[in-house]
Amino acid sequence: MLLSHYARESNVGAIRGGRTVLIPGAFAYHRPADLAEAVALLGRFDSDARLIAGGHSLIPMMKLRLALPGHLIDLAGIAELKGARLEGSEIVIGAMTTQHEIIGDDLLAQRVPILRETAELIADPQVRYVGTIGGNVANGDPGNDMPALMMALSATYVLRGAGGERRVAARGYYRSTYETAAEPDEVLAAIRIPAPPRGHGWAYEKLKRKVGDYATAAAAAILTVSGGRIATCAIGLTNVAGTPLLAADAAAAVVGTALDKPALARAAGAATAIAQPAADGRGSAEYRAKMAGVMTARALARAFARARS
Numbered sequence: 001m002l003l004s005h006y007a008r009e010s011n012v013g014a015i016r017g018g019r020t021v022l023i024p025g026a027f028a029y030h031r032p033a034d035l036a037e038a039v040a041l042l043g044r045f046d047s048d049a050r051l052i053a054g055g056h057s058l059i060p061m062m063k064l065r066l067a068l069p070g071h072l073i074d075l076a077g078i079a080e081l082k083g084a085r086l087e088g089s090e091i092v093i094g095a096m097t098t099q100h101e102i103i104g105d106d107l108l109a110q111r112v113p114i115l116r117e118t119a120e121l122i123a124d125p126q127v128r129y130v131g132t133i134g135g136n137v138a139n140g141d142p143g144n145d146m147p148a149l150m151m152a153l154s155a156t157y158v159l160r161g162a163g164g165e166r167r168v169a170a171r172g173y174y175r176s177t178y179e180t181a182a183e184p185d186e187v188l189a190a191i192r193i194p195a196p197p198r199g200h201g202w203a204y205e206k207l208k209r210k211v212g213d214y215a216t217a218a219a220a221a222i223l224t225v226s227g228g229r230i231a232t233c234a235i236g237l238t239n240v241a242g243t244p245l246l247a248a249d250a251a252a253a254v255v256g257t258a259l260d261k262p263a264l265a266r267a268a269g270a271a272t273a274i275a276q277p278a279a280d281g282r283g284s285a286e287y288r289a290k291m292a293g294v295m296t297a298r299a300l301a302r303a304f305a306r307a308r309s
């Protein structure tokens with residue numbers, strides 16, 4: 001299924017010379033012990049190197065020869081990239097934390113519960129056991145669920161390269177499909193999320209054809225309520241354009257309202273208006289854009305109910 005995801009969405013056929021190519025090209029394997037060594041290896045092999053985390057996006061691309069790295073740099077042995085912690089008012093999640101670990105983490109469940117709800121909608125347990133949050137957000141695949149969430153949460157990505165460390169807002173990270181603000185010699189070390197206020201509302205709504213599928217359309221909503229009205233709101237959209245989208249107009253449409261029907265309809269319309277999905281096996285472009293609006297309305301309604309309860 002994943003192979004067809006890449007083959008179809010990249011417009012590169014899995015068929016070469018009349019047969020399906022499913023064996024990666026030759027590569028040398030490296031397993032650095034720490035981040036500094038990983039960065040040094042990246043610098044040494046330059047564009048011929050590729051980082052590997054859980055491998056659940058990269059290996060299928062290598063099997064299709066959409067990625068042909070001469071050197072694979074495995075991040076699995078780097079302890080400093082694992083786990084989640086609270087630092088002041090920010091939640092910091094190491095890039096090599098798996099989706100499975102995110103689901104089971106008590107701190108995240110209490111402070112950023114939308115992470116668990118979203119992670120539970122990614123693929124299946126087998127994928128989630130090894131697929132990492134870093135690989136999910138660094139990949140630049142608009143079908144991945146975490147990037148839109150990170151935009152809604154106003155997260156920052158911590159990148160480590162030969163020149164040191166820099167931070168890039170998730171909202172400015174995604175440039176086009178598989179193209180991000182990261183430099184080739186940079187490793188995504190961690191994700192920093194300003195902890196949403198206690199009592200905030202949250203929901204991730206994902207329309208998919210079946211368990212394990214990428215989204216036909218999905219929406220993440222984070223909001224706060226004061227005096228029965230929405231005080232702040234942010235909405236991110238998954239898989240309805242070449243990049244994840246921040247639906248700023250949709251969020252603005254509900255701020256100051258008690259989420260009445262006209263406000264919900266305005267938000268849904270604003271989300272549909274910015275969606276530019278491709279037609280694929282999940283539906284026509286028009287249908288998927290419409291579903292971006294429907295998912296937005298559902299996410300808002302659930303987030304609002306949670307904030308008020």
Ligand SMILES: Cc1cc2nc3c(=O)[nH]c(=O)nc-3n(C[C@H](O)[C@H](O)[C@H](O)COP(=O)(O)OP(=O)(O)OC[C@H]3O[C@@H](n4cnc5c(N)ncnc54)[C@H](O)[C@@H]3O)c2cc1C
Nearest residue numbers: 051053054055056057058123131132134135136144145188
């Ligand atoms: C059957 C199946 C169904 C799936 N369904 C979904 C789904 O519904 N939703 C969803 O979101 N995902 C889905 N996935 C993808 C899965 O979540 C991946 O595991 C994830 O997207 C990538 O994480 P990874 O750790 O496997 O990364 P990898 O595959 O190892 O890497 C992906 C890319 O990110 C780069 N990278 C990895 N880590 C870093 C880092 N720390 N710094 C810089 N670059 C890095 C790699 O070089 C590579 O280019 C599915 C996968 C499969 C196999």
